[in-house]
Amino acid sequence: MTVPDPEPVLRVRDLVKHFPLTRGVLFRRQVGAVKAVDGISFELFRGETLGIVGESGCGKSTVAKLLMNLEQPTSGGIFYKGEDITKLSGRALRAVRRNIQMVFQDPYTSLNPRMTVGDIIGEPFDIHPEVAPKGDRRAKVRELLDVVGLNPEYINRYPHQFSGGQRQRIGIARGLALNPEIIICDEPVSALDVSVQAQVINLMERLQDEFGLSYMMIAHDLSVVRHISDRVGVMYLGKLVEIGTDLEIYDHPTHPYTRALLSAVPVPDPELRDRRERIILHGDVPSPTDPPSGCHFRTRCWKARERCAREEPPLAVPEGFEEAEGPVRHPSACHFAEEKPRGAGA
Numbered sequence: 001m002t003v004p005d006p007e008p009v010l011r012v013r014d015l016v017k018h019f020p021l022t023r024g025v026l027f028r029r030q031v032g033a034v035k036a037v038d039g040i041s042f043e044l045f046r047g048e049t050l051g052i053v054g055e056s057g058c059g060k061s062t063v064a065k066l067l068m069n070l071e072q073p074t075s076g077g078i079f080y081k082g083e084d085i086t087k088l089s090g091r092a093l094r095a096v097r098r099n100i101q102m103v104f105q106d107p108y109t110s111l112n113p114r115m116t117v118g119d120i121i122g123e124p125f126d127i128h129p130e131v132a133p134k135g136d137r138r139a140k141v142r143e144l145l146d147v148v149g150l151n152p153e154y155i156n157r158y159p160h161q162f163s164g165g166q167r168q169r170i171g172i173a174r175g176l177a178l179n180p181e182i183i184i185c186d187e188p189v190s191a192l193d194v195s196v197q198a199q200v201i202n203l204m205e206r207l208q209d210e211f212g213l214s215y216m217m218i219a220h221d222l223s224v225v226r227h228i229s230d231r232v233g234v235m236y237l238g239k240l241v242e243i244g245t246d247l248e249i250y251d252h253p254t255h256p257y258t259r260a261l262l263s264a265v266p267v268p269d270p271e272l273r274d275r276r277e278r279i280i281l282h283g284d285v286p287s288p289t290d291p292p293s294g295c296h297f298r299t300r301c302w303k304a305r306e307r308c309a310r311e312e313p314p315l316a317v318p319e320g321f322e323e324a325e326g327p328v329r330h331p332s333a334c335h336f337a338e339e340k341p342r343g344a345g346a
């Protein structure tokens, strides 16, 4: 983990992605929209790891694809060095994309089975030949294999000849090929055995220090990102509901949803387990085609009142916490935010 620099490398503003829902084959007509990402703003600082957590379907991968320019936003902006990259095209876009790379969730399906490891890792050079001229490519790929802890002699092998952990190392080597500043990691270890997860995470931490990388680390589980994140953002139904440092989110959460997520994280120590807050959420996550008015979480929230249906809480330091000092004072999108009871450490 590195100390974050106050200058953001990426600034996301009011980002929205609605996928149109259509009906009919001959006459396609729009009957609604999947509000996958529904207005989120955050910064990614130089050298930091920002964890993004939330249940399946809350919009995490869509955020990643928007940052990678694999999807066009419905509205909002993504600023890299002050420039809105959603407005760029052609050469300007290509130059930015070089600096923002992605490591995908599933190393079993994200690597082309018909390509050798050398071709997979070297493929980004086809689009950016300036990084590695033709004659240097093999040497560069061998170096990348070495950097991620794989034998450079494996350069001519195919993905099926590797284990899951090794395949994810190949995915990481590919992500590093263009020497990016930012790597977006979409659940990079969730398809791997628990025993291998730590090795891959350790590798990613080492690479971050070595290359000064900024990471956005997506996970559906709060415990996975805890140890690697400088800050964590919690998503629910297309929105960021709370964001803060590791200490603020894990030890001083103020949003009911974050508290519920934390109460579901397994605790090995029986004494701690007995003392901590237990929250069971009732009902399912509402459909993103028709999210609740006001606060999206209110239909499952035990604290919800009439105001929550009427007025959407902004992601800001909540009422009553403006004067507070220390880790409770951080952005949380709740009208009735509170600190969890004492002795409820998760």
Ligand SMILES: Nc1ncnc2c1ncn2[C@@H]1O[C@H](COP(=O)(O)OP(=O)(O)O)[C@@H](O)[C@H]1O
Binding pocket: 019, 034, 035, 036, 054, 055, 056, 057, 058, 059, 060, 061, 062, 063, 288
């Ligand atoms: N291309 C798409 N077309 C329509 N709906 C989509 C598309 N991609 C994602 N969605 C929907 O958007 C929501 C968020 O999906 P996603 O970003 O993949 O969530 P997560 O990564 O948090 O599981 C889901 O309801 C999903 O079904």
Ligand SMILES: [Mg+2]
Binding pocket: 060, 061, 062
């Ligand atoms: Mg996903």
